[in-house]
Amino acid sequence: MLFRFPCLAGEPPNCVSTPPGLFELLATLPSQLKPHVDSQADCAFLQDMFGEKSLQALVKSLLSVHDTVAQKSYDPQLPPMPDDIDEDEDSVKIIRLVKNKEPLGATIKRDECTGAIVVARIMRGGAADRSGLIHVGDELKEVNGIPVDDKKPEEIIHILAQSQGAITFKIIPGIKEDAQDRQPKMFVKSLFDFDPSEDKAIPCKEAGLAFKKGDVLQIMSQDDATWWQARHEGDANPRAGLIPSKQFQERRFALRRPGVLAQPQKVSNRRSSSLRRSFRLSRKDRKTNKSMYECKKSDQYDTADVPTYEEVTTYCRPPSGQHRLVVLVGPTGVGLNELKRKLLISDPQHFGVTVPHTTRVKRSQESEGVEYHFISKHLFETDVQNNKFVEHGEYRGNYYGTSLDSVRSVLSKNKVCLLDVQPHTIKHLRTAEFKPYVVFVKPPTIERLRETRRDAKVISGKDDKCLAKPFSEEDFLEMINTSRVMEAQYGYLFDKVIVNDDLTSAFSDLNGALKKLETETHWVPVSWTHS
């Protein structure tokens, strides 16, 4: 039963502090409730309850606390207007902000031309921004009555840091820039790690926003060419932090590049030229050596491409829309084929793989379009010229390749196409048509590799005999090393990283991610959603 004290609602707070009135009110309540109470026992219970002294005392103290709070004024006490405002009196503003533990969210600098101390930046969502009283370009004249004209910015920051409670600013408002408010808000995926505490160039380390490769950031302001303001997408904290702008980060990266990239790291010593996996998939041709292909496309880092930020937007596959291409990458022997095989077995109607092309002669037990598409050398070369291949290579005088059309063919059957490629190929697949979801499969620790792969076999790339042999210690070390290099070089292109330790867990991790991909919203490059 819901009831309240009807005669108290809306009354001025002090009218309820007369105890007799309160006691009478409580005493009459049971009779007022009588029409709603069925039994005599309930009536007696209510009578007892409302007649109880302790309840009356409790209600009394509750109401008196309410009165005290209601009568309090929480408005800040503004100081009297200073009487030394003369010539500029129209343009001087006195602002009082109450300081709590949160920083003010503004930075100041000395204007190089005028020598005045001006507000350089207002952090979006910070205390100063939320107050709406301080703006970029405002000239700071006094802080807590102390003139700041002759002070260095650091001294003023010190005064601010020392201040407790309310801080009074005397400022001359600058010209208001509305342009920044009109800027569209954009989201970016960060393609590098950033730690402001390690950054020597940032104007204020405390104002920096740390992020990791793959984080989605909301860009709040790009007014400053060097330091943008951003916040983590979905973060409840509205306060923006400083991040290096795209241009600035690219410049810095370019300066650093000679040391880092002049010698692009090879993805693998033994098998870096291999280009194989998609070819091996549908083939019953188990003799095909995965390391036999010469990769024609550059295996080197694309130095023109500096990974900084990528503008992204949300995308959810329409229920009957084409599936996103699932791209698997990882070092040789990590278990890509094993995971792919498990997916195919789990739901053959749902998952599919491409049929590669080859110029080698068809064997008697093979059928066109099952193990391979068998085409002439001339046609293969024409298709290469016309960029029809995702990857292609040559082995023992024959060409092998995975065509874009073979990917389209799987997708057109409304299947999820599973494609494993060399990581440098990912960039060519990143189109609105394929909307690739890139899964990087990485090995666990060497100890776990030794334990889990005790009975496993790998096809050695060292010889030409294509024999499956137990993993050697060298295989494990190479797998781990290649994985590190791949992650460092191409990690910004990965949507999901799966550690293939226990096979069942890795499979369920992958399967779960692919299920979500079909129904949930994901961040994708904006260019993929413009038709």
Ligand SMILES: Nc1ncnc2c1ncn2[C@@H]1O[C@H](COP(=O)(O)OP(=O)(O)OP(=O)(O)O)[C@@H](O)[C@H]1O
């Ligand atoms: N989590 C795992 N635990 C135990 N054995 C595994 C695991 N994952 C894969 N294997 C085994 O490791 C071997 C190599 O796996 P797989 O052929 O799938 O590797 P791959 O990444 O496709 O490499 P490649 O393309 O060079 O063949 C296989 O014998 C496979 O059964």
